[in-house]
Amino acid sequence: MTSPSPLPLDTLPDHLAAARWFGGKGRPFTVTSVTRAAEIRTDGEPRLVIDLVEVSYSDGAEPATERYQLPLSLYSHPQERLNHAFINWYDEGGESWVHAYDAIHDRDAMAAWLAAFAAVEPDGGAPVSESGPDGLVLRRLPGHELDPEAHSTPFSGEQSNSSVMFGNDSLMKVFRKLTPGVNPDIEIHDVLTRAGSDHVAALYGWAELGSGEGVLQLALLQQFLTTASDGFELALASVRNLFAEASVDPGGELAADQAGGDFADEAHRLGVALAEVHAALAEHFGREPVPPEALTALGDRMVARLDEAVTVVPQLAEQRERLRSTFAGVAGLSDVHRQRVHGDLHLGQTLRTVLGWKLVDFEGEPAKPLAERRQPDSPWRDVAGMLRxxxxxxxxxxxxATSADGTEDEDRDDRARAWVDRNSQAFLAGYLGDREPTSDEETLLRAYVADKAVYEAVYEARNRPGWLPIPLAALTP
Structure with missing residues:
Protein backbone atom coordinates (compact mmCIF):
# COMPACT_ATOMS: atom_id res chain seq x y z
CA MET A 1 0.00 0.00 0.00
CA THR A 2 1.24 3.50 -0.75
CA SER A 3 1.59 6.12 1.95
CA PRO A 4 2.30 9.86 1.93
CA SER A 5 5.91 10.62 1.11
CA PRO A 6 7.92 12.94 3.37
CA LEU A 7 9.52 14.45 0.25
CA PRO A 8 8.64 18.17 0.26
CA LEU A 9 6.54 19.47 -2.63
CA ASP A 10 8.08 22.92 -2.87
CA THR A 11 10.95 22.12 -5.26
CA LEU A 12 9.18 19.46 -7.31
CA PRO A 13 7.54 21.80 -9.88
CA ASP A 14 10.94 23.18 -10.89
CA HIS A 15 12.44 19.69 -10.93
CA LEU A 16 9.66 18.36 -13.15
CA ALA A 17 9.68 21.34 -15.49
CA ALA A 18 13.42 20.86 -16.09
CA ALA A 19 13.22 17.09 -16.64
CA ARG A 20 13.38 15.94 -20.27
CA TRP A 21 10.85 13.20 -19.53
CA PHE A 22 8.15 15.50 -18.13
CA GLY A 23 5.24 15.56 -20.56
CA GLY A 24 3.57 18.71 -19.24
CA LYS A 25 6.09 21.28 -20.47
CA GLY A 26 4.40 24.54 -21.37
CA ARG A 27 1.25 23.69 -19.39
CA PRO A 28 0.37 25.34 -16.07
CA PHE A 29 0.46 22.67 -13.36
CA THR A 30 0.67 22.08 -9.64
CA VAL A 31 2.03 19.09 -7.74
CA THR A 32 -0.96 17.84 -5.78
CA SER A 33 0.57 14.89 -3.92
CA VAL A 34 3.58 12.63 -3.50
CA THR A 35 3.18 9.07 -2.28
CA ARG A 36 5.82 6.54 -1.29
CA ALA A 37 4.99 3.41 -3.26
CA ALA A 38 7.81 1.02 -2.34
CA GLU A 39 11.31 0.55 -1.04
CA ILE A 40 13.93 -1.81 -2.43
CA ARG A 41 15.90 -3.25 0.46
CA THR A 42 19.56 -2.26 0.72
CA ASP A 43 22.30 -2.86 3.25
CA GLY A 44 22.79 0.56 4.75
CA GLU A 45 22.95 3.59 2.47
CA PRO A 46 21.61 4.58 0.13
CA ARG A 47 18.00 3.74 0.80
CA LEU A 48 16.24 3.16 -2.52
CA VAL A 49 12.58 4.19 -2.64
CA ILE A 50 10.00 4.85 -5.33
CA ASP A 51 7.79 7.91 -5.02
CA LEU A 52 4.82 8.68 -7.24
CA VAL A 53 4.15 12.34 -8.03
CA GLU A 54 0.66 13.51 -9.00
CA VAL A 55 0.33 16.70 -11.05
CA SER A 56 -2.82 18.60 -12.01
CA TYR A 57 -3.14 20.97 -14.97
CA SER A 58 -5.24 24.12 -14.92
CA ASP A 59 -5.53 24.84 -18.65
CA GLY A 60 -8.66 22.75 -19.21
CA ALA A 61 -6.91 20.44 -21.67
CA GLU A 62 -6.60 16.67 -21.39
CA PRO A 63 -5.16 14.94 -19.55
CA ALA A 64 -6.15 16.97 -16.52
CA THR A 65 -3.89 14.94 -14.21
CA GLU A 66 -0.79 12.79 -14.64
CA ARG A 67 1.33 10.55 -12.45
CA TYR A 68 5.13 10.36 -12.63
CA GLN A 69 7.63 7.98 -11.10
CA LEU A 70 10.55 9.28 -9.03
CA PRO A 71 13.06 6.59 -7.99
CA LEU A 72 14.95 8.19 -5.10
CA SER A 73 18.34 7.55 -3.55
CA LEU A 74 18.28 8.66 0.10
CA TYR A 75 21.31 9.59 2.19
CA SER A 76 21.75 11.04 5.67
CA HIS A 77 24.49 13.36 4.41
CA PRO A 78 25.01 15.34 1.19
CA GLN A 79 26.65 13.46 -1.70
CA GLU A 80 28.70 15.88 -3.78
CA ARG A 81 29.06 13.35 -6.61
CA LEU A 82 25.26 13.49 -6.99
CA ASN A 83 24.81 17.26 -6.88
CA HIS A 84 23.49 17.22 -10.46
CA ALA A 85 20.74 14.79 -9.38
CA PHE A 86 19.74 16.52 -6.11
CA ILE A 87 15.99 16.89 -5.60
CA ASN A 88 15.47 18.04 -2.00
CA TRP A 89 16.28 17.42 1.65
CA TYR A 90 13.97 17.07 4.60
CA ASP A 91 13.76 16.18 8.28
CA GLU A 92 12.33 12.73 9.00
CA GLY A 93 11.90 13.68 12.65
CA GLY A 94 14.27 14.00 15.55
CA GLU A 95 16.74 16.00 13.44
CA SER A 96 17.29 13.00 11.18
CA TRP A 97 17.98 14.68 7.88
CA VAL A 98 17.49 12.96 4.52
CA HIS A 99 19.01 14.10 1.24
CA ALA A 100 17.06 12.85 -1.79
CA TYR A 101 18.61 12.33 -5.24
CA ASP A 102 17.30 10.95 -8.52
CA ALA A 103 18.37 7.31 -8.16
CA ILE A 104 18.93 6.86 -11.90
CA HIS A 105 22.20 8.78 -11.51
CA ASP A 106 23.42 6.87 -8.46
CA ARG A 107 25.48 3.74 -9.20
CA ASP A 108 25.01 2.41 -5.68
CA ALA A 109 21.23 2.69 -5.93
CA MET A 110 21.17 1.10 -9.39
CA ALA A 111 23.38 -1.73 -8.13
CA ALA A 112 20.74 -2.44 -5.48
CA TRP A 113 18.00 -2.50 -8.10
CA LEU A 114 20.01 -4.88 -10.32
CA ALA A 115 20.79 -7.15 -7.37
CA ALA A 116 17.10 -7.34 -6.56
CA PHE A 117 16.34 -8.43 -10.13
CA ALA A 118 19.16 -10.98 -10.05
CA ALA A 119 17.69 -12.58 -6.91
CA VAL A 120 14.36 -13.34 -8.62
CA GLU A 121 13.60 -16.84 -9.85
CA PRO A 122 12.79 -16.86 -13.59
CA ASP A 123 9.10 -17.05 -14.49
CA GLY A 124 8.22 -16.16 -10.94
CA GLY A 125 7.57 -12.98 -9.05
CA ALA A 126 9.44 -11.74 -6.00
CA PRO A 127 7.97 -9.10 -3.71
CA VAL A 128 10.74 -6.73 -2.76
CA SER A 129 8.91 -4.42 -0.38
CA GLU A 130 6.88 -4.89 2.75
CA SER A 131 3.82 -3.08 1.48
CA GLY A 132 1.59 -6.15 1.21
CA PRO A 133 -0.23 -7.39 -1.90
CA ASP A 134 -0.05 -3.96 -3.49
CA GLY A 135 3.72 -3.78 -3.16
CA LEU A 136 6.52 -3.77 -5.71
CA VAL A 137 7.11 -7.06 -7.54
CA LEU A 138 10.03 -7.93 -9.83
CA ARG A 139 9.58 -10.56 -12.53
CA ARG A 140 12.21 -12.41 -14.58
CA LEU A 141 12.20 -14.45 -17.79
CA PRO A 142 14.36 -17.57 -18.13
CA GLY A 143 17.39 -17.81 -20.38
CA HIS A 144 19.81 -15.19 -19.11
CA GLU A 145 21.91 -14.86 -15.98
CA LEU A 146 22.26 -11.24 -14.97
CA ASP A 147 25.64 -9.82 -14.00
CA PRO A 148 25.00 -8.17 -10.61
CA GLU A 149 28.49 -6.65 -10.63
CA ALA A 150 27.90 -4.61 -13.80
CA HIS A 151 28.26 -0.85 -13.28
CA SER A 152 25.40 1.42 -14.29
CA THR A 153 25.57 4.30 -16.75
CA PRO A 154 22.49 6.47 -17.42
CA PHE A 155 21.63 7.28 -21.00
CA SER A 156 21.34 10.93 -21.99
CA GLY A 157 18.94 12.59 -24.38
CA GLU A 158 15.82 10.49 -23.82
CA GLN A 159 12.50 12.28 -23.98
CA SER A 160 9.82 10.29 -22.16
CA ASN A 161 11.65 7.66 -20.07
CA SER A 162 15.00 7.10 -18.35
CA SER A 163 17.33 4.25 -19.27
CA VAL A 164 20.37 2.85 -17.48
CA MET A 165 22.97 0.58 -19.04
CA PHE A 166 24.51 -2.10 -16.82
CA GLY A 167 27.93 -2.66 -18.39
CA ASN A 168 27.49 -4.54 -21.67
CA ASP A 169 25.03 -6.95 -20.10
CA SER A 170 21.63 -5.34 -19.74
CA LEU A 171 19.61 -2.17 -19.96
CA MET A 172 16.83 -0.97 -17.68
CA LYS A 173 14.19 1.43 -18.95
CA VAL A 174 12.31 3.29 -16.21
CA PHE A 175 8.89 4.51 -17.29
CA ARG A 176 8.44 8.00 -15.93
CA LYS A 177 4.78 8.70 -16.77
CA LEU A 178 2.63 5.94 -15.32
CA THR A 179 -0.83 4.76 -16.30
CA PRO A 180 -2.59 1.75 -14.75
CA GLY A 181 -2.55 -1.25 -17.07
CA VAL A 182 -0.16 -3.46 -19.00
CA ASN A 183 2.56 -1.48 -20.77
CA PRO A 184 2.77 -2.57 -24.43
CA ASP A 185 6.56 -2.25 -24.40
CA ILE A 186 6.73 -5.01 -21.77
CA GLU A 187 3.84 -7.00 -23.20
CA ILE A 188 5.18 -7.19 -26.75
CA HIS A 189 8.80 -7.73 -25.75
CA ASP A 190 7.62 -10.59 -23.53
CA VAL A 191 5.77 -12.24 -26.42
CA LEU A 192 8.55 -11.77 -28.99
CA THR A 193 11.27 -12.88 -26.57
CA ARG A 194 9.44 -16.09 -25.70
CA ALA A 195 8.80 -16.65 -29.43
CA GLY A 196 12.53 -16.45 -30.08
CA SER A 197 12.33 -13.38 -32.35
CA ASP A 198 15.67 -12.18 -33.70
CA HIS A 199 14.33 -8.67 -34.21
CA VAL A 200 14.05 -7.36 -30.64
CA ALA A 201 16.35 -7.01 -27.67
CA ALA A 202 15.46 -9.94 -25.41
CA LEU A 203 13.35 -9.08 -22.37
CA TYR A 204 14.97 -10.13 -19.09
CA GLY A 205 12.32 -8.91 -16.66
CA TRP A 206 10.20 -6.06 -15.38
CA ALA A 207 9.01 -4.27 -12.24
CA GLU A 208 5.39 -3.65 -11.39
CA LEU A 209 3.34 -2.22 -8.57
CA GLY A 210 -0.11 -3.39 -7.60
CA SER A 211 -2.77 -0.81 -6.87
CA GLY A 212 -6.51 -0.51 -6.53
CA GLU A 213 -6.58 0.96 -10.05
CA GLY A 214 -4.73 -1.98 -11.60
CA VAL A 215 -1.10 -2.86 -12.17
CA LEU A 216 1.43 -0.04 -12.58
CA GLN A 217 4.39 -1.27 -14.61
CA LEU A 218 7.43 0.74 -13.60
CA ALA A 219 10.42 -0.54 -15.55
CA LEU A 220 11.70 -3.22 -17.90
CA LEU A 221 15.08 -4.93 -17.97
CA GLN A 222 16.32 -6.18 -21.33
CA GLN A 223 19.33 -7.20 -23.38
CA PHE A 224 21.87 -4.48 -24.08
CA LEU A 225 22.77 -4.46 -27.77
CA THR A 226 26.50 -3.83 -27.70
CA THR A 227 27.02 -3.46 -31.46
CA ALA A 228 23.92 -1.42 -32.22
CA SER A 229 23.84 1.57 -34.57
CA ASP A 230 20.86 3.90 -34.76
CA GLY A 231 18.86 3.34 -37.96
CA PHE A 232 18.20 7.02 -38.57
CA GLU A 233 21.88 7.89 -38.20
CA LEU A 234 22.81 5.14 -40.68
CA ALA A 235 20.30 6.53 -43.17
CA LEU A 236 21.65 10.06 -42.75
CA ALA A 237 25.18 8.77 -43.36
CA SER A 238 24.03 7.08 -46.56
CA VAL A 239 22.48 10.30 -47.89
CA ARG A 240 25.55 12.33 -46.96
CA ASN A 241 27.71 9.79 -48.74
CA LEU A 242 25.58 10.10 -51.86
CA PHE A 243 25.90 13.89 -51.81
CA ALA A 244 29.63 13.79 -51.13
CA GLU A 245 30.37 11.37 -53.95
CA ALA A 246 28.10 13.28 -56.33
CA SER A 247 29.98 16.49 -55.55
CA VAL A 248 33.23 15.03 -56.87
CA ASP A 249 31.67 13.14 -59.78
CA PRO A 250 32.73 14.99 -62.96
CA GLY A 251 29.37 14.60 -64.64
CA GLY A 252 27.36 15.20 -61.51
CA GLU A 253 25.10 12.32 -62.47
CA LEU A 254 25.81 9.88 -59.64
CA ALA A 255 22.67 7.83 -58.98
CA ALA A 256 21.43 6.68 -55.58
CA ASP A 257 22.38 3.08 -56.36
CA GLN A 258 25.96 4.02 -57.28
CA ALA A 259 27.02 5.67 -54.04
CA GLY A 260 29.38 3.81 -51.74
CA GLY A 261 26.92 4.20 -48.87
CA ASP A 262 23.91 2.77 -50.71
CA PHE A 263 21.26 1.86 -48.13
CA ALA A 264 18.88 -0.22 -50.24
CA ASP A 265 20.06 -3.64 -49.04
CA GLU A 266 19.62 -2.52 -45.45
CA ALA A 267 16.18 -1.08 -46.25
CA HIS A 268 15.21 -4.45 -47.74
CA ARG A 269 16.43 -6.33 -44.66
CA LEU A 270 14.51 -3.91 -42.45
CA GLY A 271 11.34 -4.64 -44.43
CA VAL A 272 11.87 -8.37 -43.91
CA ALA A 273 12.41 -7.82 -40.17
CA LEU A 274 9.18 -5.83 -39.82
CA ALA A 275 7.21 -8.48 -41.74
CA GLU A 276 8.51 -11.19 -39.42
CA VAL A 277 7.67 -9.16 -36.31
CA HIS A 278 4.16 -8.51 -37.63
CA ALA A 279 3.74 -12.23 -38.34
CA ALA A 280 4.82 -13.16 -34.80
CA LEU A 281 2.45 -10.59 -33.27
CA ALA A 282 -0.44 -11.83 -35.40
CA GLU A 283 0.26 -15.42 -34.38
CA HIS A 284 0.20 -14.58 -30.67
CA PHE A 285 -2.40 -11.81 -30.40
CA GLY A 286 -4.54 -12.74 -33.39
CA ARG A 287 -5.60 -10.97 -36.55
CA GLU A 288 -9.10 -9.86 -37.52
CA PRO A 289 -10.86 -8.20 -40.44
CA VAL A 290 -11.73 -4.53 -40.02
CA PRO A 291 -15.51 -4.05 -40.35
CA PRO A 292 -16.82 -1.42 -42.81
CA GLU A 293 -18.00 0.91 -40.06
CA ALA A 294 -14.51 0.94 -38.51
CA LEU A 295 -12.96 1.81 -41.87
CA THR A 296 -15.44 4.64 -42.30
CA ALA A 297 -14.55 5.89 -38.82
CA LEU A 298 -10.83 5.67 -39.65
CA GLY A 299 -11.29 7.82 -42.76
CA ASP A 300 -13.41 10.28 -40.80
CA ARG A 301 -10.69 10.63 -38.13
CA MET A 302 -8.09 11.31 -40.81
CA VAL A 303 -10.31 13.99 -42.34
CA ALA A 304 -10.93 15.53 -38.92
CA ARG A 305 -7.19 15.65 -38.20
CA LEU A 306 -6.66 17.33 -41.56
CA ASP A 307 -9.32 19.94 -40.85
CA GLU A 308 -7.75 20.69 -37.47
CA ALA A 309 -4.29 20.83 -39.05
CA VAL A 310 -5.34 23.46 -41.58
CA THR A 311 -6.03 25.87 -38.72
CA VAL A 312 -2.42 25.41 -37.54
CA VAL A 313 -0.77 25.09 -40.96
CA PRO A 314 -2.74 27.24 -43.43
CA GLN A 315 -0.53 26.04 -46.31
CA LEU A 316 -2.35 22.72 -46.13
CA ALA A 317 -5.54 24.36 -47.41
CA GLU A 318 -4.27 24.05 -50.99
CA GLN A 319 -4.17 20.26 -50.67
CA ARG A 320 -7.27 19.93 -48.53
CA GLU A 321 -9.76 18.57 -51.07
CA ARG A 322 -7.28 16.14 -52.60
CA LEU A 323 -6.28 14.80 -49.18
CA ARG A 324 -9.90 14.55 -48.05
CA SER A 325 -10.53 12.38 -51.10
CA THR A 326 -7.53 10.20 -50.21
CA PHE A 327 -8.80 9.71 -46.67
CA ALA A 328 -12.41 9.16 -47.73
CA GLY A 329 -11.23 6.32 -49.99
CA VAL A 330 -10.45 4.24 -46.89
CA ALA A 331 -14.18 3.75 -46.30
CA GLY A 332 -14.60 1.78 -49.54
CA LEU A 333 -11.98 -0.87 -48.78
CA SER A 334 -12.95 -4.48 -48.19
CA ASP A 335 -9.77 -6.47 -47.52
CA VAL A 336 -8.25 -4.81 -44.46
CA HIS A 337 -7.07 -6.57 -41.31
CA ARG A 338 -5.86 -5.35 -37.94
CA GLN A 339 -3.59 -6.77 -35.26
CA ARG A 340 -1.09 -5.63 -32.64
CA VAL A 341 1.62 -3.48 -34.23
CA HIS A 342 4.51 -1.28 -33.17
CA GLY A 343 2.39 1.86 -33.36
CA ASP A 344 5.11 4.51 -33.61
CA LEU A 345 7.62 3.07 -36.05
CA HIS A 346 10.35 5.12 -37.71
CA LEU A 347 14.08 4.73 -38.33
CA GLY A 348 14.85 6.12 -34.89
CA GLN A 349 13.05 3.09 -33.42
CA THR A 350 15.42 0.68 -35.14
CA LEU A 351 18.93 -0.51 -34.36
CA ARG A 352 21.32 -2.28 -36.74
CA THR A 353 23.49 -4.90 -35.04
CA VAL A 354 25.93 -7.49 -36.37
CA LEU A 355 23.02 -9.95 -36.07
CA GLY A 356 20.59 -7.83 -38.08
CA TRP A 357 17.90 -5.22 -37.47
CA LYS A 358 16.20 -4.81 -34.10
CA LEU A 359 12.98 -2.89 -33.43
CA VAL A 360 12.76 -1.00 -30.14
CA ASP A 361 10.26 0.97 -28.05
CA PHE A 362 6.92 -0.79 -28.50
CA GLU A 363 5.09 1.73 -26.32
CA GLY A 364 3.28 3.29 -29.28
CA GLU A 365 2.71 7.03 -29.59
CA PRO A 366 3.41 8.43 -26.10
CA ALA A 367 0.68 11.08 -26.36
CA LYS A 368 -2.07 8.46 -26.78
CA PRO A 369 -3.83 6.88 -23.79
CA LEU A 370 -2.46 3.48 -22.78
CA ALA A 371 -5.67 1.63 -23.64
CA GLU A 372 -5.61 3.08 -27.15
CA ARG A 373 -1.95 2.12 -27.63
CA ARG A 374 -2.82 -1.52 -26.91
CA GLN A 375 -5.58 -1.65 -29.49
CA PRO A 376 -5.05 -3.58 -32.76
CA ASP A 377 -4.31 -1.52 -35.84
CA SER A 378 -3.40 -2.07 -39.46
CA PRO A 379 0.22 -3.18 -40.03
CA TRP A 380 0.29 -0.60 -42.81
CA ARG A 381 0.46 2.14 -40.19
CA ASP A 382 3.93 0.85 -39.25
CA VAL A 383 4.91 0.64 -42.92
CA ALA A 384 3.77 4.22 -43.51
CA GLY A 385 5.77 5.46 -40.54
CA MET A 386 8.92 3.92 -41.97
CA LEU A 387 8.33 5.39 -45.43
CA ARG A 388 7.91 8.85 -43.93
CA ALA A 401 23.53 21.20 -46.64
CA THR A 402 21.45 24.17 -47.77
CA SER A 403 22.01 25.92 -44.44
CA ALA A 404 25.75 25.26 -44.67
CA ASP A 405 26.34 26.65 -48.15
CA GLY A 406 23.40 29.04 -48.35
CA THR A 407 22.30 27.83 -51.79
CA GLU A 408 19.34 25.95 -53.16
CA ASP A 409 20.57 23.01 -55.21
CA GLU A 410 18.05 21.38 -57.56
CA ASP A 411 20.40 18.45 -58.24
CA ARG A 412 20.65 17.82 -54.50
CA ASP A 413 16.86 17.75 -54.21
CA ASP A 414 16.65 15.32 -57.13
CA ARG A 415 19.21 13.00 -55.56
CA ALA A 416 17.35 13.08 -52.25
CA ARG A 417 14.10 12.11 -53.96
CA ALA A 418 15.89 9.33 -55.83
CA TRP A 419 17.33 8.05 -52.52
CA VAL A 420 13.87 8.05 -50.93
CA ASP A 421 12.29 6.23 -53.88
CA ARG A 422 15.03 3.60 -54.03
CA ASN A 423 14.96 2.81 -50.33
CA SER A 424 11.18 2.95 -50.03
CA GLN A 425 10.87 0.44 -52.85
CA ALA A 426 13.55 -1.79 -51.31
CA PHE A 427 11.83 -1.66 -47.91
CA LEU A 428 8.45 -2.52 -49.41
CA ALA A 429 9.96 -5.36 -51.42
CA GLY A 430 11.45 -6.80 -48.23
CA TYR A 431 8.18 -6.39 -46.36
CA LEU A 432 5.98 -7.94 -49.07
CA GLY A 433 8.33 -10.75 -50.08
CA ASP A 434 7.39 -12.33 -53.39
CA ARG A 435 4.04 -10.61 -53.83
CA GLU A 436 2.74 -7.25 -55.01
CA PRO A 437 0.51 -5.06 -52.83
CA THR A 438 -3.22 -5.30 -53.47
CA SER A 439 -5.13 -2.24 -54.61
CA ASP A 440 -6.74 -2.01 -51.16
CA GLU A 441 -3.31 -2.08 -49.51
CA GLU A 442 -2.02 0.65 -51.80
CA THR A 443 -5.05 2.83 -51.03
CA LEU A 444 -4.67 2.30 -47.29
CA LEU A 445 -0.93 2.92 -47.37
CA ARG A 446 -1.38 6.21 -49.26
CA ALA A 447 -3.88 7.33 -46.64
CA TYR A 448 -1.63 6.39 -43.72
CA VAL A 449 1.39 8.11 -45.30
CA ALA A 450 -0.60 11.29 -45.90
CA ASP A 451 -2.10 11.19 -42.40
CA LYS A 452 1.38 10.86 -40.92
CA ALA A 453 2.65 13.79 -43.00
CA VAL A 454 -0.28 15.94 -41.81
CA TYR A 455 0.65 15.11 -38.21
CA GLU A 456 4.28 16.01 -38.97
CA ALA A 457 3.25 19.34 -40.47
CA VAL A 458 1.43 20.32 -37.29
CA TYR A 459 4.33 19.20 -35.13
CA GLU A 460 6.89 21.13 -37.17
CA ALA A 461 4.76 24.27 -37.29
CA ARG A 462 4.56 24.24 -33.50
CA ASN A 463 8.06 23.08 -32.64
CA ARG A 464 10.49 23.42 -35.58
CA PRO A 465 9.08 25.81 -38.20
CA GLY A 466 12.28 25.55 -40.23
CA TRP A 467 11.52 21.87 -40.86
CA LEU A 468 7.94 22.45 -42.03
CA PRO A 469 8.90 22.26 -45.75
CA ILE A 470 9.68 18.53 -45.37
CA PRO A 471 6.11 17.31 -44.66
CA LEU A 472 4.60 20.03 -46.86
CA ALA A 473 6.63 18.82 -49.84
CA ALA A 474 5.46 15.26 -49.15
CA LEU A 475 1.82 16.42 -49.27
CA THR A 476 2.24 18.27 -52.56
CA PRO A 477 1.81 16.19 -55.73
Missing part, protein backbone atom coordinates in the same frame (compact mmCIF):
# COMPACT_ATOMS: atom_id res chain seq x y z
CA UNK A 389 11.14 8.31 -41.99
CA UNK A 390 13.08 7.61 -45.21
CA UNK A 391 11.77 10.90 -46.57
CA UNK A 392 12.81 12.76 -43.40
CA UNK A 393 16.31 11.29 -43.46
CA UNK A 394 16.99 12.42 -47.03
CA UNK A 395 15.53 15.90 -46.74
CA UNK A 396 17.06 16.57 -43.33
CA UNK A 397 20.44 16.21 -45.04
CA UNK A 398 19.27 18.53 -47.83
CA UNK A 399 18.24 21.17 -45.30
CA UNK A 400 21.53 20.88 -43.43
Missing amino acids: SFDYAAHAVVMT
